[in-house]
Amino acid sequence: MNRRCNGWALLVALLTASGMSSFADAESAQKVRRIGYLSAPTRESVANGVDAFLHKLRDLGWVEGRNLEIEYRWADGNVDRLPTLAADLVQRNVELIVAPAGSAVLAAKQATTRIPIVMIFPTAPVEMKLVASLGHPGGNITGTTFTPGPGIFGKQLQLLKEMVPGISRVAFLGNPSDPEWTLVVREVEEAARSLGIRLQLLEARGPDDFDKAFAAMAREHAGALLVPGGSTFLVHRARLAELALKARLPTMYSFRESVESGGLMAYAVNMADFVGRSAIYVDKILKGARPADLPVEQPTQFELIVNIQTAKALGITVPPSLLQRADTVID
Numbered sequence: 001m002n003r004r005c006n007g008w009a010l011l012v013a014l015l016t017a018s019g020m021s022s023f024a025d026a027e028s029a030q031k032v033r034r035i036g037y038l039s040a041p042t043r044e045s046v047a048n049g050v051d052a053f054l055h056k057l058r059d060l061g062w063v064e065g066r067n068l069e070i071e072y073r074w075a076d077g078n079v080d081r082l083p084t085l086a087a088d089l090v091q092r093n094v095e096l097i098v099a100p101a102g103s104a105v106l107a108a109k110q111a112t113t114r115i116p117i118v119m120i121f122p123t124a125p126v127e128m129k130l131v132a133s134l135g136h137p138g139g140n141i142t143g144t145t146f147t148p149g150p151g152i153f154g155k156q157l158q159l160l161k162e163m164v165p166g167i168s169r170v171a172f173l174g175n176p177s178d179p180e181w182t183l184v185v186r187e188v189e190e191a192a193r194s195l196g197i198r199l200q201l202l203e204a205r206g207p208d209d210f211d212k213a214f215a216a217m218a219r220e221h222a223g224a225l226l227v228p229g230g231s232t233f234l235v236h237r238a239r240l241a242e243l244a245l246k247a248r249l250p251t252m253y254s255f256r257e258s259v260e261s262g263g264l265m266a267y268a269v270n271m272a273d274f275v276g277r278s279a280i281y282v283d284k285i286l287k288g289a290r291p292a293d294l295p296v297e298q299p300t301q302f303e304l305i306v307n308i309q310t311a312k313a314l315g316i317t318v319p320p321s322l323l324q325r326a327d328t329v330i331d
Contacts, residue, residue: 033062033286034069036089036097038104040079040231043072048257049100052276060283075104077206077235079177082107090115096285098278101231102180105130105141113140116291118281121146121274123180123229125296134296142291143281144274145298146229152302153184153226154191156252156267159304160224161195162322163265163311164250167223171200171249173213175232184228207236214243222249229254229268237261245313259305259330264314269299303327 043050054064062068071094073085086107089097097115099105102122109117109130123146125131132138134145161167172188174181185201192199200220202213217225225244227233233240234255241262244251253259253266281294304322307330311318323329 032067032069034071034092034094035282035286036071036073036092036094038073038082038086038089038097038099038108040075040077040082040101040103041235042076043074045077045231045235045237045257046100046271046275048272049275052272053098053279056276056279057282060279062279062283062286075231077232079103079175079231083110086111096282098282099143100275100278101146101178101229102128102130103178103231105143106179109141115140116285117141117143118278118285118291119143119296120278121229121269121271121299124183127183128179131296134298136292137294137296138292140291142294142296143278145296146269151191152267153188153228154194155302156226156254157188157191157195157197159265159267159322160226160250160252161197162319164224164316167250168196169198169200169221169223171202171213171217171220171222171225173202173204173225173227173233175205175230176203177205177232178230188226188228204232206232207239210236210239210243214247214249217249218247225249225251227251227253227258234258237263241310245310248314250314250316256303256305256328259307259310259328262307262310264307264310264316266305267302270301270303274299305330 064070071089071092073089075081075085082104090111097108098118099108100120105119105122117140119141121144122128122130125145126133130141189199200222202216204210204213237258238261251264253263254268255271256266259266284294285291304326305328306318306326
């Protein structure tokens with residue numbers, strides 16, 4: 001009798017323990033995790049990318065407001081604010097920091113070597129010493145790169161020459177506040193030399209510098225304009241497109257959003273899609289993976305976007321061969 005009672009007692013204890021364990025597992029699964037999102041532009045200017053990021057997180061089981069809390073920090077186009085914003089996220093002890101673009105990644109890196117950082121498309125993560133290598137990042141940073149190398153600038157210039165045959169001088173407008181500026185300049189200069197293009201380097205730290213830059217382009221008789229990726233140019237893309245149209249300058253951009261806002265053309269990674277891919281890294285790290293063990297992903301697909309309305313306003317007839325290769329034509 002005692003043995004039978006002891007057996008029942010043991011069974012009840014096991015069932016109770018099992019139930020408590022299941023309850024504990026369920027409770028753990030619903031634990032709210034807190035991450036940071038550090039970005040140089042405004043939220044409005046990158047809304048498609050943020051939506052793609054959140055959508056992919058939901059697909060992976062992370063729902064903002066349910067089991068995920070995101071501390072957003074926006075620099076509103078001023079990269080100089082990023083170090084302070086990064087330090088604030090570290091002080092709040094978030095579990096992970098998502099950092100789109102090189103300027104945000106660098107600010108996050110300078111703020112912490114402890115908290116995992118998921119970078120999104122910096123131009124040259126190895127050269128900037130953000131990671132040891134793409135295959136073996138090391139440290140607390142991993143994620144995605146913006147380009148597979150400097151070849152993209154050559155492709156952009158080549159497409160510009162195809163759009164406007166005979167151009168020999170191209171203005172290149174960049175922001176020296178971006179930590180990638182020096183590296184990008186070197187790569188663009190190399191690409192221009194290989195195509196026999198003379199490059200006019202111009203700087204703009206913010207929209208107050210745009211008018212001065214376009215006046216310089218007019219003085220030097222630039223035949224076209226190349227605008228790289230950067231938060232300043234993404235936030236103020238409509239203003240840039242307006243100035244380029246007024247100056248009668250065919251312009252190549254690095255974001256499809258710039259063409260949707262009136263720019264002539266872009267050859268670039270689909271930003272929304274690639275920001276969404278960063279959610280996979282967030283998921284893996286929150287589940288215990290180490291950034292040092294997660295290889296950096298490079299884009300393999302690029303898209304060509306052409307705005308026919310802008311071409312007509314500039315008096316340009318888009319070559320049929322270019323239209324056939326375009327992934328998106330805005331008419």
